[in-house]
Amino acid sequence: MNLDLWYLFYEVAKNKNISKASEKLHISQPAITKQIKKLESIYDCKLFIRNQKGVILTPEGNLIFNDIEQALNSFFKATQKIKDEQDLLIGTIRIGISTTLAKNFLMPYIKKFHKAYPNVNFEISTDPTSKLKEELKKGNLDFIINKFPLIITDDLGYYKLGSLEDVFVVSKDYKELITNKINLKDLVKYPILMQKQPSSSRDYIEKFCIENKVNLHSVIDAASSNLLIEFAKIGYGVGVVTREYVIKELNQKELYEVNVNPKIPKRDFGIIYLKQNYLSKCCETFLGMVEKDNNQK
């Protein structure tokens, strides 16, 4: 293709002088003279008129100068983008995550990262986990943050960031559940509040119930963890929520944790990524920050 010849063409045309161009490019004058001649012979077309003062473009040279300039500018733009990306001056981080984890776990990191690298964009998707995995495989997400376990095919990798505990919570209206130790099966008598399907948390809870041969049926399916908490607060029933998300309500005695036996086992959460995927510089940096912070804890 000999595209480099056009860079010489451009510099010579701009400087109107082969010698000056050679100084600027740190190449010898004969080298450029030869290359320009080569270019002219390739297209069988004189591009410069030479004289003692330097060179000027022929009509043909003029004809194409703007296109060449544009081409080189596009190249420059591309290489500049790479450099900026390396310096985290630009970039996009596309995360798939549940709204609750986003709100309760991710937000502080995004805030912190954005402060350090304000030109890096975040794209947060909060579709159901199954949809997120599809998008991850299609290359539309960089990684997912989700609770484990989930169905991990062998093209996916994952690692833990932390763990969360699902608990049963009630308002002060349910004194008997607050003061006493309760068997899981006893909860059958109470109205249960759960997250609406599809939800991996909901799946997890239901699987836990089945394993313990208890058939809890949800009377209210809340679309969000937030909404569920509100229902529990006004005494609608026994909410199943992640304890970390109701710390405030527990401390302020708006909600009380039910001392259930057996407890719902803790669940880890963390990063799910496509093994074959290459993480952009900004993703790597962001994840580095998150991991470091969670290892220190």
Next chain:
Amino acid sequence: MNLDLWYLFYEVAKNKNISKASEKLHISQPAITKQIKKLESIYDCKLFIRNQKGVILTPEGNLIFNDIEQALNSFFKATQKIKDEQDLLIGTIRIGISTTLAKNFLMPYIKKFHKAYPNVNFEISTDPTSKLKEELKKGNLDFIINKFPLIITDDLGYYKLGSLEDVFVVSKDYKELITNKINLKDLVKYPILMQKQPSSSRDYIEKFCIENKVNLHSVIDAASSNLLIEFAKIGYGVGVVTREYVIKELNQKELYEVNVNPKIPKRDFGIIYLKQNYLSKCCETFLGMVEKDNNQK
């Protein structure tokens, strides 16, 4: 600059496969593999994710793909323009010429050339000769067609295309001028019609008069040769015009040539060009056509 590497990048990205790209480009697969690796090392940035099915772009690769594509398209556009120019599929011919020569000499050639090469543009400038010469030197004209002699500086070249004769013409109202031989100085008594200044023809006539110690003064300065002829036809006076431009009127006896002694010497006309200038393919072809036609005559 290694711009050629980006062409490989582009082809590999489009084919999503190094081997396929290598077939298409008629280069071996290892050559491309090596070059892509070189590109990645230059920018310290992975551009492709390799797997068994081929390769796909990393986020960074995707980031710049469009810019690279645009750059290559601009190069393609430029080279295509050169090729088209060589084939006379495009081009511009910028001619400086007087309105009279344009109308009476040039037009048929433009018509003929346009029929053969319909995408070649003509830009005809009809400023005074001095202005045309300036524009020629500035590179805004390809060549001038004008009557000789004119002030030729040594950066200009010229050659003859044909010759024209200036004559005195009158309507049938001036019987005495039509039937008799007339001395130039006798014309002083008559109203004279000349072309308006600035005009090299007017200069030429006046110089001729001065040389012959005759002081003809123009009573009407016509802005165009055409207008002058109309004045002469209605008997306003003795018109000074180029015989070739009034052939029709002479034949139809609307005007009569005055048999003056001495005659105004014939004047050559032809091409004036800038010696250092390079003529584009289409200019050369056009001039070739004009010259050939005028040599045959």
Next chain:
DNA sequence: TAGATAATATAACTGGAGGTTATAATGAAT
């Protein structure tokens, strides 16, 4: 589970393009 397949990666080699320095040619300015 072994073997075929299809892709990329590596190694060793080679020719020529793109660079070098030195010098010639050119033409304008002094």
Next chain:
DNA sequence: ATTCATTATAACCTCCAGTTATATTATCTA
């Protein structure tokens, strides 16, 4: 004429983009 600043030419050299042959890898298939 001489100087100056430019481009052109010549002879040479180096390194890199290409080559072929082979290794590696992961997936698909029987």
